[in-house]
Amino acid sequence: MSVLMEVKNLKTYFNTEAGLVKAVDGVSYHINENETIGIVGESGCGKSVTQLSTIQLIATPPGRIVEGGVFFEGRDILKLEKNGQEMRSIRGGKISVIFQEPMTSLNPVMTIGRQLTEAIELHLKMTKEDAKKRAIELLDLVGIPSAKQRLSDFPHQFSGGMRQRVMIALGLSCNPRIIIADEPTTALDVTTQAQLLKLMQDVVREFKASLVIVTHNLGVVARYVERIYVMYAGRIIESGSCKDIFAHPRHPYTMGLLRAVPRLNEPKGKKLVPIVGLPPNLLNMPDTCAFLPRCPYAVEKCRQIPWPELRTLENGVHQTACHLDF
Amino acid sequence: MNATESDILVEVNDLKMHFPVLRGLLKRQVASVQAVDGVSFKIRRGETLGLVGESGCGKTTTGRCVLRLYDPTSGQIVFDGHDITHLKKQQIRPIRREISLIFQDPFSSLDPRQTAGQIVGEPMKIHKLTQNDSEYQDTLAELFKTVGLDPAMLDRVPHEFSGGQRQRIGIARALASQPSLIVCDEPISALDVSIQAQIINLLQELQEGNEGLTYLFIAHDLSVVRHISDRVAVMYLGRIVELTEAVNLFDNPKHPYTRALLSAVPIADPVFEESREWIPLEGEVPSPLNPPSGCTFHPRCQFVMEKCKKISPVLKETEPGHEVACHLVK
Amino acid sequence: MDKAIPLENKTEFDESVPRVSSLKRFRRVLLSRKLVVFGLIIIVTSIIAAVFSPLLAPYDPYAFSLKDKFLSPSLSHPLGTDALGRDVLSRLIYGTRTSLIVGIGVVGIASLVGMSLGLVAAYFGGKVYTMIMRFIDTLMTLPMLMLALAIASLLGGGLRNVVVALSIAMIPAYARMMCGQALSVKENDYVRAAEAEGASNIRIMAQHIAPNCFPPLIVMMTMQLGHAILSEAALSFLGIGVAPPAAAWGAMVNDGYKYLHTTPYLSFFPGIAIMLLVFAFNMVGDGLRDALDPRLRGTL
Numbered sequence: 001m002s003v004l005m006e007v008k009n010l011k012t013y014f015n016t017e018a019g020l021v022k023a024v025d026g027v028s029y030h031i032n033e034n035e036t037i038g039i040v041g042e043s044g045c046g047k048s049v050t051q052l053s054t055i056q057l058i059a060t061p062p063g064r065i066v067e068g069g070v071f072f073e074g075r076d077i078l079k080l081e082k083n084g085q086e087m088r089s090i091r092g093g094k095i096s097v098i099f100q101e102p103m104t105s106l107n108p109v110m111t112i113g114r115q116l117t118e119a120i121e122l123h124l125k126m127t128k129e130d131a132k133k134r135a136i137e138l139l140d141l142v143g144i145p146s147a148k149q150r151l152s153d154f155p156h157q158f159s160g161g162m163r164q165r166v167m168i169a170l171g172l173s174c175n176p177r178i179i180i181a182d183e184p185t186t187a188l189d190v191t192t193q194a195q196l197l198k199l200m201q202d203v204v205r206e207f208k209a210s211l212v213i214v215t216h217n218l219g220v221v222a223r224y225v226e227r228i229y230v231m232y233a234g235r236i237i238e239s240g241s242c243k244d245i246f247a248h249p250r251h252p253y254t255m256g257l258l259r260a261v262p263r264l265n266e267p268k269g270k271k272l273v274p275i276v277g278l279p280p281n282l283l284n285m286p287d288t289c290a291f292l293p294r295c296p297y298a299v300e301k302c303r304q305i306p307w308p309e310l311r312t313l314e315n316g317v318h319q320t321a322c323h324l325d326f
Numbered sequence: 327m328n329a330t331e332s333d334i335l336v337e338v339n340d341l342k343m344h345f346p347v348l349r350g351l352l353k354r355q356v357a358s359v360q361a362v363d364g365v366s367f368k369i370r371r372g373e374t375l376g377l378v379g380e381s382g383c384g385k386t387t388t389g390r391c392v393l394r395l396y397d398p399t400s401g402q403i404v405f406d407g408h409d410i411t412h413l414k415k416q417q418i419r420p421i422r423r424e425i426s427l428i429f430q431d432p433f434s435s436l437d438p439r440q441t442a443g444q445i446v447g448e449p450m451k452i453h454k455l456t457q458n459d460s461e462y463q464d465t466l467a468e469l470f471k472t473v474g475l476d477p478a479m480l481d482r483v484p485h486e487f488s489g490g491q492r493q494r495i496g497i498a499r500a501l502a503s504q505p506s507l508i509v510c511d512e513p514i515s516a517l518d519v520s521i522q523a524q525i526i527n528l529l530q531e532l533q534e535g536n537e538g539l540t541y542l543f544i545a546h547d548l549s550v551v552r553h554i555s556d557r558v559a560v561m562y563l564g565r566i567v568e569l570t571e572a573v574n575l576f577d578n579p580k581h582p583y584t585r586a587l588l589s590a591v592p593i594a595d596p597v598f599e600e601s602r603e604w605i606p607l608e609g610e611v612p613s614p615l616n617p618p619s620g621c622t623f624h625p626r627c628q629f630v631m632e633k634c635k636k637i638s639p640v641l642k643e644t645e646p647g648h649e650v651a652c653h654l655v656k
Numbered sequence: 657m658d659k660a661i662p663l664e665n666k667t668e669f670d671e672s673v674p675r676v677s678s679l680k681r682f683r684r685v686l687l688s689r690k691l692v693v694f695g696l697i698i699i700v701t702s703i704i705a706a707v708f709s710p711l712l713a714p715y716d717p718y719a720f721s722l723k724d725k726f727l728s729p730s731l732s733h734p735l736g737t738d739a740l741g742r743d744v745l746s747r748l749i750y751g752t753r754t755s756l757i758v759g760i761g762v763v764g765i766a767s768l769v770g771m772s773l774g775l776v777a778a779y780f781g782g783k784v785y786t787m788i789m790r791f792i793d794t795l796m797t798l799p800m801l802m803l804a805l806a807i808a809s810l811l812g813g814g815l816r817n818v819v820v821a822l823s824i825a826m827i828p829a830y831a832r833m834m835c836g837q838a839l840s841v842k843e844n845d846y847v848r849a850a851e852a853e854g855a856s857n858i859r860i861m862a863q864h865i866a867p868n869c870f871p872p873l874i875v876m877m878t879m880q881l882g883h884a885i886l887s888e889a890a891l892s893f894l895g896i897g898v899a900p901p902a903a904a905w906g907a908m909v910n911d912g913y914k915y916l917h918t919t920p921y922l923s924f925f926p927g928i929a930i931m932l933l934v935f936a937f938n939m940v941g942d943g944l945r946d947a948l949d950p951r952l953r954g955t956l
Contacts, residue, residue, distance in 0.1 A: 042518040042519055042520060043518055161610055162610075189380040189381055189611075190380065190546065190587065190590045191380060191586065191587060191590045192380075193590065194590035194591075194592070194604075195606070195607070198606070216518070216519055218519070219549075219592030219593050220592050222593060222594045222596045222599050223592035223596070224592075243597060246595060246597075247596075247597070257519060258594060259523075261519060261522070261549070261594055262549045262552070262553035262554075263593050263594055263595060264548060264549050264552060264588065265576065265595065265598055268552070268553075268572060268573045270553075271527070271530075272523040273523065274522075274523035274526075274527055275520040275523070276524075278488050278490070279520065393852050395852060418854070419854040420854075421854075422852060422853060422854030423854060425852070426853070427848070427849060427852040429845040429848075430845075431845055434846065435844075435845035435846050436846055437846040437863075437864050437868065438868065439867045439868055445846075448850070448853060448855070448863075449854075452854055452859070453853075453854065496849075
């Protein structure tokens with residue numbers, strides 16, 4: 001398995017009225033070919049900002065990519081000009097994003113057909129006729145019935161689930177290498193969510209692409225991804241294979257998260273163990289571990305040393321940003 | 327299972343709530359949204375009944391009918407032995423003290439211009455529950471402590487609290503009138519994962535410390551509903567398709583929809599996930615404007631029979647404490 | 657009743673954002689703009705001038721002496737005298753009363769009636785809504801100035817009738833705005849919460865809906881003050897406003913208008929006064945809009 005994209009020490013800061021917010025503070029990860037990875041974390045942990053930063057979709061100002069590199073197809077794509085020809089051909093072409101809210105990510109006054117063919121014509125340099133054929137194929141592929149007729153429909157004529165299917169078709173339209181799905185199903189019902197995630201899994205396999213699922217839902221990760229990165233307060237605090245992390249979490253935050261959600265298959269009557277306190281405020285962050293104020297295992301050493309870097313554990317893959325062993 | 331009359335706090339019989347769709351200048355009724363279409367259940371004193379289903383299944387509408395925020399189209403709601411279905415606004419006020427509500431959105435559910443203390447204290451003022459000001463202040467402080475908030479924060483405005491804390495204020499307000507029933511409408515779905523467990527535990531602890539406190543817990547998250555409820559009712563298109571002990575829900579689901587719904591919920595356990603049976607559910611929920619004939623689930627059901635398209639199955643007890651509305655289940 | 661649940665409130669409460677009292681913040685935002693401060697100064701000055709007119713005016717505003725007519729500004733008459741020899745400065749000071757009485761009176765009556773109608777229409781909906789809003793729509797189709805003219809000619813001139821006329825003309829704007837606000841505020845869950853608590857209709861409207869509708873309406877009221885003053889001036893200018901010889905700025909502009917070529921300052925000074933006061937109310941209205949935004953309360 002070869003590495004498709006590697007993100008190194010990415011830092012994205014936001015200048016707000018109240019001060020500097022280090023939304024992403026030194027994040028490194030990689031995506032292999034034909035792989036599905038999950039980026040997990042609660043709101044405000046920087047998981048979405050990380051993804052948007054890799055394709056330079058951060059509004060500047062207030063945001064700013066301060067440091068880091070994103071290596072894709074042999075070069076650092078962070079060095080490309082933000083709105084230059086090359087970056088645009090990567091963004092939406094080789095790397096596509098599927099957002100959470102399909103209603104606002106589709107243009108309400110353009111037909112679905114036009115939105116699809118526009119992207120195809122632009123990125124794949126196809127003729128109008130070919131682009132239209134391709135668009136119909138794609139809509140078929142994502143399971144939209146009578147695709148040919150629906151090309152001339154507007155977004156509001158589709159239901160929420162159907163719109164998200166259109167978004168997936170749009171994401172696939174230019175034969176991407178990587179699809180980033182940012183909370184793709186959070187606004188949808190469970191049955192629709194299951195349909196769509198299954199669909200994404202299938203099409204990614206068919207296109208031999210890699211999928212990045214950004215989510216707060218641990219169940220989604222457990223069902224669909226191979227490797228996991230857990231984020232907290234702008235950093236990755238644990239990473240490893242899905243099974244390792246669920247079977248044997250090695251960071252107190254991950255352990256806390258797993259104990260805090262009820263599971264359908266556990267014996268009834270088990271008490272949840274909540275994580276005390278609040279997620280951190282990213283303003284005025286201390287140098288020490290950001291989870292320290294909520295950590296049930298905190299020892300004196302935690303207060304003295306700076307936030308530990310990720311360290312690799314015995315099996316060579318699993319990493320944790322905690323100096324304690326569990 | 328042999329609940330005597332006095333054990334039953336709420337009884338809902340064949341509840342229907344149809345919202346008219348009005349068109350044109352003269353506001354003629356052209357159709358009706360059958361949000362709730364024949365729902366019956368009982369809630370026992372001190373238990374938690376979970377109401378689960380996908381968006382548009384009528385679970386919220388059912389809750390609001392029990393609260394009498396809507397006037398039901400037909401059916402009967404009996405609360406603590408009194409038929410409250412058709413009570414007028416003045417007659418219903420004493421009942422309002424007995425039933426409170428916790429909302430999903432911790433932001434729009436608190437008046438931004440009131441302080442936390444005023445918000446929590448309002449039910450006490452409306453129902454004149456305290457004799458004098460010092461008793462009022464003491465009760466307020468006590469309520470704040472009960473939900474895990476510092477009484478020093480009484481004079482802060484909602485905006486100064488985090489989402490989880492705001493939800494605690496909402497819970498304190500619901501407790502203020504010392505109700506016997508709290509309708510919890512998606513109380514945790516707007517909160518972060520790490521905060522959800524705090525609120526779930528708080529709700530459970532309140533029930534443990536308060537004999538007879540009853541919840542109608544409405545949510546779309548099956549894992550949460552199963553966790554907190556004693557019994558669970560699964561709704562689909564305005565009807566209850568299955569009603570069972572929460573323990574049985576996962577181990578012994580009977581209705582095809584319940585099974586599909588359960589299998590759609592991913593479980594945070596990759597090993598278990600690998601071995602799970604996956605029941606795909608095709609298509610989408612039909613519009614409640616024009617629900618399918620017979621069993622409303624028949625267009626999506628993999629076991630559909632001729633009978634299902636014509637006759638609507640009734641909810642009947644197939645095993646003690648387990649009710650299913652399906653022609654397949656005997 | 658219940659057992660208290662031990663919870664570390666300190667860690668749960670985010671103390672890193674310093675708490676600022678809403679009043680302090682309101683003051684700071686309001687006073688941070690020079691134009692708003694300027695507007696406030698003008699308004700305060702006008703109020704002082706109106707309240708203490710007899711003390712501040714150097715002459716009796718109604719005493720005419722034909723031998724002193726058309727005097728140019730001088731030390732004894734800082735703004736000169738008019739065609740009847742009355743002191744312009746004194747008339748200007750007394751005119752502040754007319755302007756403020758009209759402004760406050762009109763906005764007070766119009767907003768009270770308009771907002772009540774709008775609130776009731778929005779809260780009850782259905783037939784009540786249709787009836788009230790159709791009535792408001794009808795009022796709205798009448799041009800404001802025409803309506804005022806009609807009322808003034810029907811009831812006669814004079815301060816009281818000017819106030820009545822302008823109030824009626826301004827009711828629709830308040831009713832519509834309040835209704836729109838209330839319709840959206842009504843959808844908030846806290847209104848449903850109050851309903852579920854068993855609160856009465858009046859309590860829900862007065863405690864929960866109305867206060868949350870106010871911010872844009874307060875801004876509108878401030879700006880309408882200027883508008884009312886301007887309309888009164890226009891009516892007075894047209895000769896159907898405040899009856900002479902009472903001092904009113906609009907009437908003064910009208911008086912001076914006939915001598916525009918020879919003594920332009922007769923129209924100029926009251927004109928400037930109208931402009932300044934209207935401008936002041938608009939600026940303060942603008943400042944209030946920013947300072948009242950409740951979403952920023954507690955931070956910043």
